[in-house]
Amino acid sequence: MVTRKQFDDYMMPVYNPAHFIPVKAKGSIVWDSKNKKYIDFASGIAVTSLGHCYPPLVKVLNDQSKKIWHLSNAMTNAPALNLAKTLCKHTFADKVFFANSGAEAMEGAVKTARKYANQKYGKGKNEIVAFADAFHGRTMMTIALNGSERMTKGFGPMPSGIKHHPYNEIKGLDKVITKKTAAVVLELVQGEAGIIKAKRNFISKIKKLCKEKNVLIIIDEVQSGVGRTGTLFAYEQFNIKPDILTCAKGLGNGFPIGAILTKDHIAQSMQVGAHGTTFGGNPLACSVALEVINSMAKKRLLSNVMKKEKLFIKYLNTMNKKLNCFERINTAGLWIGCKLKVTENINLDSVLQQCYKNGLMVLKANNNTIRIAPSLIIEDKLIKSGLAIIEKSIIQLQKA
Numbered sequence: 001m002v003t004r005k006q007f008d009d010y011m012m013p014v015y016n017p018a019h020f021i022p023v024k025a026k027g028s029i030v031w032d033s034k035n036k037k038y039i040d041f042a043s044g045i046a047v048t049s050l051g052h053c054y055p056p057l058v059k060v061l062n063d064q065s066k067k068i069w070h071l072s073n074a075m076t077n078a079p080a081l082n083l084a085k086t087l088c089k090h091t092f093a094d095k096v097f098f099a100n101s102g103a104e105a106m107e108g109a110v111k112t113a114r115k116y117a118n119q120k121y122g123k124g125k126n127e128i129v130a131f132a133d134a135f136h137g138r139t140m141m142t143i144a145l146n147g148s149e150r151m152t153k154g155f156g157p158m159p160s161g162i163k164h165h166p167y168n169e170i171k172g173l174d175k176v177i178t179k180k181t182a183a184v185v186l187e188l189v190q191g192e193a194g195i196i197k198a199k200r201n202f203i204s205k206i207k208k209l210c211k212e213k214n215v216l217i218i219i220d221e222v223q224s225g226v227g228r229t230g231t232l233f234a235y236e237q238f239n240i241k242p243d244i245l246t247c248a249k250g251l252g253n254g255f256p257i258g259a260i261l262t263k264d265h266i267a268q269s270m271q272v273g274a275h276g277t278t279f280g281g282n283p284l285a286c287s288v289a290l291e292v293i294n295s296m297a298k299k300r301l302l303s304n305v306m307k308k309e310k311l312f313i314k315y316l317n318t319m320n321k322k323l324n325c326f327e328r329i330n331t332a333g334l335w336i337g338c339k340l341k342v343t344e345n346i347n348l349d350s351v352l353q354q355c356y357k358n359g360l361m362v363l364k365a366n367n368n369t370i371r372i373a374p375s376l377i378i379e380d381k382l383i384k385s386g387l388a389i390i391e392k393s394i395i396q397l398q399k400a
């Protein structure tokens with residue numbers, strides 16, 4: 001049997017995982033190696049949006065596993081093509097590139113934007129504007145986009161040509177987005193920062209400046225995409241159309257896949273050989289992802305996300321009235337951030353550990369925020385039970 005101690009013996013120490021070891025899961029319930037049961041308010045990190053082992057996904061994965069597992073991109077790949085067609089049908093996009101993760105999709109998105117700007121406007125147009133407190137991944141380009149010293153320290157030299165600006169700050173945007181800017185990289189809801197939504201006037205200003213100065217808008221929907229906010233993609237609610245969009249997490253429901261979506265005229269700047277990947281477009285991943293998108297459409301699932309969001313808000317507000325434990329509750333569909341009032345006994349780690357003890361998996365975000373990202377089809381009864389565990393955990397800590 002594997003133990004948590006063995007993790008420290010064999011794995012690079014970049015993670016500090018929980019002390020229990022999940023071994024089995026179904027829907028929104030996870031069991032650990034000691035057969036203890038947990039309600040899942042984490043979904044990995046906002047990944048298993050249709051719950052664990054969702055039967056239609058298990059079926060397509062099994063079926064595809066008997067047909068073909070891998071194809072190089074020297075071949076036309078039917079599952080990848082079917083998924084691309086479906087993504088184009090449901091979004092602004094005309095063309096898709098498949099990657100393996102969110103960060104890889106972001107890398108490709110920035111490459112695409114720079115290549116397009118270079119070809120259309122010449123070499124000088126290559127700067128990328130990103131925002132404070134963003135999270136775009138852990139590769140060199142994406143940590144440079146994140147911009148926080150916490151993630152870049154010790155890894156320099158960083159890729160150049162990136163400028164940062166405070167999120168939701170209009171003042172000074174016109175000085176940062178210039179004729180030299182190739183693209184603005186934007187999250188419409190900053191997840192890692194605590195579920196912070198972009199303000200309408202901030203978006204309008206970005207749109208206006210990008211139009212005036214021929215700048216592409218890259219929207220990072222790696223975490224917000226595929227139903228998490230109650231629409232297939234968050235941009236549908238924010239009165240903005242991306243030129244390039246990235247998605248990953250929820251797309252494969254746990255089977256690794258990332259995607260870049262864009263318009264035809266932008267895609268045309270990426271000629272044969274301009275970009276590529278060995279595993280992107282994997283037939284197993286694409287079959288699963290196609291079923292994810294189709295399941296979302298079939299099940300009227302997205303309108304239920306908004307209903308379940310209201311349930312969370314109602315219960316969390318009641319809890320906060322009773323316990324006075326949150327400074328703020330932010331929500332964007334089934335993506336919820338509860339900023340804790342930190343006291344001697346209550347902080348993000350103590351609440352998380354107590355929730356684990358009491359049988360609930362929940363996430364952290366920055367800024368002392370408990371992040372909740374359950375399956376989009378979690379049963380209402382489990383929402384109530386999970387929230388009761390948060391309440392019980394905070395009461396126990398307040399009394400400790």
Ligand SMILES: Cc1ncc(COP(=O)(O)O)c(C=O)c1O
Binds near residue numbers: 248
């Ligand atoms: C908004 C956003 N972009 C990019 C990434 C990076 O994705 P990945 O971890 O799959 O590389 C993440 C991951 O958390 C994310 O939340």
